[in-house]
Amino acid sequence: MIRQTWLEKVDFPMAHFYPIAAERGPEPGASEYAEIIKPFLPFDLTLLGIGEDGHTASLFPGRQHNENELTHAIYHSPKPPPERVTLSKKALAQSEHLSILVTGSGKKTAVQKWQQGETLPVAQISALNSIDVLIDQDAFPEPGGA
Numbered sequence: 133m134i135r136q137t138w139l140e141k142v143d144f145p146m147a148h149f150y151p152i153a154a155e156r157g158p159e160p161g162a163s164e165y166a167e168i169i170k171p172f173l174p175f176d177l178t179l180l181g182i183g184e185d186g187h188t189a190s191l192f193p194g195r196q197h198n199e200n201e202l203t204h205a206i207y208h209s210p211k212p213p214p215e216r217v218t219l220s221k222k223a224l225a226q227s228e229h230l231s232i233l234v235t236g237s238g239k240k241t242a243v244q245k246w247q248q249g250e251t252l253p254v255a256q257i258s259a260l261n262s263i264d265v266l267i268d269q270d271a272f273p274e275p276g277g278a
Contacts (some may be wrong), residue, residue: 134179154217158205161217166202169223173202174260178219178227182234183211186242186252190218193253197221221256230259234267244273 139149150168154161169175180188188195190206197204202223206216224230232254234243246255256265 152203152217154213154215157200158207158215158217162201162203162205165217166223167221169202169219173223174228176228178230178259180224180230180257182230182232182239182242182246182254184238184242185210185243186250186254187211188232188254188257189222189224190216191253191256192215195253215256221258223260225260227259228261230257230263232263233255233267234271235266236263237270239267239271240273241269243267247273 135146135149135151139146150172152161152165156164182188183192185193190204190209191197192206192210195206197220199220200221201220204218204220206218208214209216242252242254246252249255254277
């Protein structure tokens with residue numbers, strides 16, 4: 133999606149684009165991607181979104197992962213597809229700058245919970261220098277409620 137909507141529209145060297153090979157299966161895909169990204173850490177910029185449940189990347193609420201891994205194999209995802217590969221909190225924390233895009237009214241409740249300090253996956257993400265949250269008006273909660 134990023135390649136089609138963004139990278140193909142600018143002068144970006146596609147040799148520097150490393151999509152996750154999730155089609156190889158969660159375990160092989162995660163293992164391979166961890167090896168691919170190691171030489172590129174820290175990342176210059178990481179772009180994330182947020183789900184209606186407060187997930188980011190494929191880090192879903194209530195799931196536990198090995199904190200030492202750079203990537204995780206995901207099974208039984210609450211959103212399709214059920215099997216995925218994701219970067220870990222550890223890998224994401226090795227981003228110089230991180231931007232989180234929040235769009236749409238379906239995100240209001242998650243944003244409100246995040247503002248209230250709930251332990252959502254998106255709230256557990258850190259970066260080396262800065263995190264920017266870019267939120268549209270539809271996603272911003274009304275004062276006093278979602």
